[in-house]
Amino acid sequence: MMKTQKTAMGGMTPADTHKKASLFLLLLALLALPGCTRAGKASQCVLCHPKIEKVSKSHADCVSCHGGDASIKNKYASHLAMYGPRNPAAPEHWEKTCGSCHLYQLDRVRSNLMYTTTGMIKNIQLTWEGPEKLYSSRGGDDYDAAGKARLLKPVAGLNHISGELYRKFCSQCHVATESGEVYGASHASGCAACHFPYNDRATYQGGDAAVRGKGPYAASHAMEKLPGTEVCARCHNRSGRIALSYQGLYDGNNSMVPTRNGQPGPVMTSGGRNLTHIASDVHFAAGMECIDCHTSRDTMGDGYGYENMYLQTEVSCEDCHGGARPPRYQRIAGESDEAVRESRGYAMQMRQGMKMILTAKGRKYSNVFYRDGAVWVLGKRSGRLFKSRVITGTPEHSVAGHGRMECYSCHSRTVVQCYGCHTTYDRSKPGMDYIAKMATPGRFSEKEDYRMLYPFPLALNQRGKISTVTPGCQTFVTVIEPDLSVSKDEYVARFKGKKQLRFAPFYSHNTGKKAIGCGECHGNPAFLGFGQHVVSGGEIEGTLICEQSADKPLDGFLTLQGGKVRAYSAITRENSRPLNGAEVRRALSVNLCLVCHEKAKDPIYRKELNYRALNDALHRRLLSAP
Amino acid sequence: MRSMMLCIVACFLLLSAAAGEARENCTDCHKIAVSGVHAGVPCLSCHLSESDTLRDPASASGRAAGCVGCHKGYQALFGRPMATRVRETGFVARSFGRMDGEFFGKNCNSCHLQGCTDCHGGKGHEIAKPRDRDCFTCHKGYFVGTDYYGMAPREDSLRYQRGDTAYGEPFLKMTPDLHAEAGLTCADCHSMASLVAGRSSSKGCRDCHKPKLSVVEHRIAAHLEKMECWACHSAWAAQEYGTFYLRFSGSPSKDLYRVRRDLSAEEYVKSAYLRKQDAPPLGLNGRGKVSPIRPQFIGYFTDIRQDRAIWEENRLLAAEWKAFFPHTVRRGTVMCEGCHDNPRRFLFEPAADRIYQLQADGMTLPSFWDQSGQKVVNGSFLPAARYRELSKKTTAYRRAYLERWQKLIDHVEASSPR
Incomplete structure (x- = not known):
């Protein structure tokens, strides 16, 4: 690139002189710095790594990120003072490297849940009878959601089975620690986790012969300013599996079929799992990526330390599609607006005066705006514009009572549900502690009862809204002591003071344009949490039963016996709960109207239903026996 | 004629054994006791002859020659689907057999009726009436049988192969059949006579049950017809x-x-x-x-x-x-x-x-x-x-639908403890 510039200098017109000259001066200044510039004779870096990719136009200097001494020829001596040396963006170095320029981002990431994993650890503590203190991946201080300073203990010191589970099972997927040996799920630590993505085998495949084929390294030395869906999928492919569901992939029953090219298939992923294709999310099908909905504050944090991801997340369906009220927007008032700055890397830049759509937390999206009476979403990477359909005021979306529902309760095509998680903690065997980076006594293994996609149960979430829920978790713990005695056998932990299994409010990210039909949901008590079942007179009887009971469904949390609706599983999160008897009755009663008034746009659904109408003269005549 | 002779010999032996005047030589060497209803039956009544002993009187290959002398006609079972497996072999011939001529022998032969004792006592001399577990040697997993006791096959992946095992199959716990809860066994509906006659069962639902008309669904003629x-x-x-x-x-x-x-x-x-x-x-x-x-x-x-x-x-x-x-x-x-x-x-x-x-x-x-x-x-x-x-959605449908749902809804309490 530099070479072409120099040739161009020779044949320039006087009119260009000023502009070109200033560029030349800038280039000269760059040459003077010890760095990656090819012409820089002083840089030993590029002599050894001549064809390594530039990180980006603005990140041209090796030493300012990597440290080390570019003037020494000897490999070991020049590398001695490097940060890493592999990954200067790792949390051990990021203050001196990335953070020395990007302090605003670093401060946010440091209290970001993807880095602290405080939420993950807290939820394990809650469901594995752990202590109540807050921990984080590396410990440290930050500010909680109310702006109060708090100190988080490092999870290395969580001396409890919940800490063990995190360190040996869950900690592989977070920004604080590198994971280099998991096929399809490896990632760097720190900023590089997302901005220097690994490939499936964590192997460098760029132009630098000195590093090519080695690992764990990013696939390329070129920075990924805007990480794509496949980057998110490196971690978000377990537990809720949202990145899989979004792309229409399912790690269902691990059957390894159908084969592909004579190998287990059709798509292999981490942990020896195979993926099959299911209907994808409507947004994915349209060409949208994760970061087209999720803002940088969702993914990198907003500076506050939250205790759950649903508190950090600022986007909601209603932001673009409207709810009871249409989407809100705010004009960009000045050039310093965050939307302007963030959109600099997009194919289209946001400018002063544009009407930017607001997130549920009231902050501007940097890629969603209001123009010509419509909401438009810019694909941050693709540059494509997607028109968002606003549903506010449409009859289907103004059914009385449905204001209580999350959009995805009707618009989820599937919700992945893992029933029965049988976890064994074998203290007689060593297990890798990914935080301590060494094997310690105690190894986890896991078996499962049953996986399901549809139908899916609904319950009240933390916002008091009806939401899809999924087992979270139905953990049965077995502990084998060093002397091989079994101290816990298929143990169900106490949660909210009671031994019970748990479901968690959850948006599966497998959204469909077409909603679940009215009769489909109201007419099938499985959606209310009864599991697969039969109805006998006035009883609802589950047919897939928990091993530890005679009659409670494994795939649900409600029973109807002797006219009583009983809940026997908790819904995690504050204010969450299963539907109660009155709500179950109300949901089922709608069928009395639905059998004739089939469409949601029927005017009777604009107000609360009056079942006494069934006894009026009109209804009696319509329904009378011939 | 031969079988008649044998029968006479058998009866003679039986009588003499009972009288204690003479006894068979077999048990001098073969220290075997027959249990159950056949306990008093002399060896040769099943094994037929001292000189030309029937090694396995109940074997399917010999059409159970040692059994059918008394249990007349039951050899017909060997011509029935449980023994011929004609449906299974037919399926394999038109499917997997096209790719591998020996597929059936390799993958499907574990369930193969080899003789009466497969079900009647198992170990040969402990002849008995079949219990449910005898049926479940074959009728398990995906092949209807253990479903009756609330067992469903799990996914094949080792991740899902866990929990209690019955008849060699780890199973997913399901609600059992009502009849199993009431103590009915396989044989209560599947008699030997029905199997021999080539009928899958000896009883149909309506032999015992009359659909109650108080049930809405039963009042719909099309349902019952x-x-x-x-x-x-x-x-x-x-x-x-x-x-x-x-x-x-x-x-x-x-x-x-x-x-x-x-x-x-x-x-x-x-x-x-x-x-x-x-x-x-x-x-x-x-x-x-x-x-x-x-x-x-x-x-x-x-x-x-x-x-x-x-x-x-x-x-x-x-x-x-x-x-x-x-x-x-x-x-x-x-x-x-x-x-x-x-x-x-x-x-x-x-x-x-x-x-x-x-x-x-x-x-x-x-x-x-x-x-x-x-x-x-x-x-x-x-x-x-x-x-x-x-x-x-005819008027009749809507009427019945309302009645059915009303019945359920009326049953659901208006408030719940939680």
């Missing part, structure tokens, strides 16, 4: 969608298939794309009545040599369904919309509602819940016209 009782009253059924047999030679990749290995011969790996155990789809059985149906089997085959698929990979060899009786009877049923206006239940799933994208993974069929490309071997799928007919 056109449906088997178990179309509604089967609470669940094991369903296997996509049965894969992979044949390997010289392929280390075989070890990557972490699935149970006891279901196939050494050179094969058997796996299934998806298992379900909810209310099964409905179709028409051989009598033209609405009945549960399930895949048996939607079979795929891949031949893998030196870790490469040869010929066509994941070749669809059969897409066959069977009308069947799941043996999971409960008093309860699904509600009206479990069938009416429920296209998946009759394999009319609209393309827009497809969850599993089979063709994206090269599995040929558009959907398991789409009739196209599939058939019911012992009946048929419900014709589209009939499906449209039963999904019409």
Whole structure:
């Protein structure tokens, strides 16, 4: 690139002189710095790594990120003072490297849940009878959601089975620690986790012969300013599996079929799992990526330390599609607006005066705006514009009572549900502690009862809204002591003071344009949490039963016996709960109207239903026996 | 004549043994005691002759020559499906057998009637009436039997192979059949006489039960005329969608298939794309009545040599369904919309509602819940016209629907403890 510039200098017109000259001066200044510039004779870096990719136009200097001494020829001596040396963006170095320029981002990431994993650890503590203190991946201080300073203990010191589970099972997927040996799920630590993505085998495949084929390294030395869906999928492919569901992939029953090219298939992923294709999310099908909905504050944090991801997340369906009220927007008032700055890397830049759509937390999206009476979403990477359909005021979306529902309760095509998680903690065997980076006594293994996609149960979430829920978790713990005695056998932990299994409010990210039909949901008590079942007179009887009971469904949390609706599983999160008897009755009663008034746009659904109408003269005549 | 002579000899021996005047020499060497109802029967009444001893009197190959002298006519059982396995061999011949002529012998031969003692006592001399567990030697897993006691097969992957095991099968705990809860055994409905006569059971539902007209569903004439009782009253059924047999030679990749290995011969790996155990789809059985149906089997085959698929990979060899009786009877049923206006239940799933994208993974069929490309071997799928007919919301339908739902809703309390 530099070479072409120099040739161009020779044949320039006087009119260009000023502009070109200033560029030349800038280039000269760059040459003077010890760095990656090819012409820089002083840089030993590029002599050894001549064809390594530039990180980006603005990140041209090796030493300012990597440290080390570019003037020494000897490999070991020049590398001695490097940060890493592999990954200067790792949390051990990021203050001196990335953070020395990007302090605003670093401060946010440091209290970001993807880095602290405080939420993950807290939820394990809650469901594995752990202590109540807050921990984080590396410990440290930050500010909680109310702006109060708090100190988080490092999870290395969580001396409890919940800490063990995190360190040996869950900690592989977070920004604080590198994971280099998991096929399809490896990632760097720190900023590089997302901005220097690994490939499936964590192997460098760029132009630098000195590093090519080695690992764990990013696939390329070129920075990924805007990480794509496949980057998110490196971690978000377990537990809720949202990145899989979004792309229409399912790690269902691990059957390894159908084969592909004579190998287990059709798509292999981490942990020896195979993926099959299911209907994808409507947004994915349209060409949208994760970061087209999720803002940088969702993914990198907003500076506050939250205790759950649903508190950090600022986007909601209603932001673009409207709810009871249409989407809100705010004009960009000045050039310093965050939307302007963030959109600099997009194919289209946001400018002063544009009407930017607001997130549920009231902050501007940097890629969603209001123009010509419509909401438009810019694909941050693709540059494509997607028109968002606003549903506010449409009859289907103004059914009385449905204001209580999350959009995805009707618009989820599937919700992945893992029933029965049988976890064994074998203290007689060593297990890798990914935080301590060494094997310690105690190894986890896991078996499962049953996986399901549809139908899916609904319950009240933390916002008091009806939401899809999924087992979270139905953990049965077995502990084998060093002397091989079994101290816990298929143990169900106490949660909210009671031994019970748990479901968690959850948006599966497998959204469909077409909603679940009215009769489909109201007419099938499985959606209310009864599991697969039969109805006998006035009883609802589950047919897939928990091993530890005679009659409670494994795939649900409600029973109807002797006219009583009983809940026997908790819904995690504050204010969450299963539907109660009155709500179950109300949901089922709608069928009395639905059998004739089939469409949601029927005017009777604009107000609360009056079942006494069934006894009026009109209804009696319509329904009378011939 | 010969058998008559033998019978006389047997009777003579029996009498003499009872009189204690003479006894057989057999037990001088063979310290064997016969237990049960045959305890007093002399050896030669079954083994026939000292000089030409029948080694295995109950064997199918000898048509149970030692048994049928008294149990006359029961050798006919060896001509019945349980022994001939004509349906299974026929299926294999038109499916997997096309790829491997010895498939049946390799993968399907573990359930093969070898003689009377397979069921009657097992160990030969402890002859007894069959107990349920004798049936479950074969009638387990995907083959209707243990379902009766609330056991459904688990996914083949080792991740899902866990929990209690019965008859060699780790099972998923389901609600048992009402009759099992009441203490009825297999033999209470499946008598020896019915099996010998080639009937699958000796009793039908209506031999014992008269549908109560207080039940709304029973008052609908079409329900009673056109449906088997178990179309509604089967609470669940094991369903296997996509049965894969992979044949390997010289392929280390075989070890990557972490699935149970006891279901196939050494050179094969058997796996299934998806298992379900909810209310099964409905179709028409051989009598033209609405009945549960399930895949048996939607079979795929891949031949893998030196870790490469040869010929066509994941070749669809059969897409066959069977009308069947799941043996999971409960008093309860699904509600009206479990069938009416429920296209998946009759394999009319609209393309827009497809969850599993089979063709994206090269599995040929558009959907398991789409009739196209599939058939019911012992009946048929419900014709589209009939499906449209039963999904019409007539006044009669609406009236019955309201009555049914009102009954459930009236039962649900207005407030709950939680």
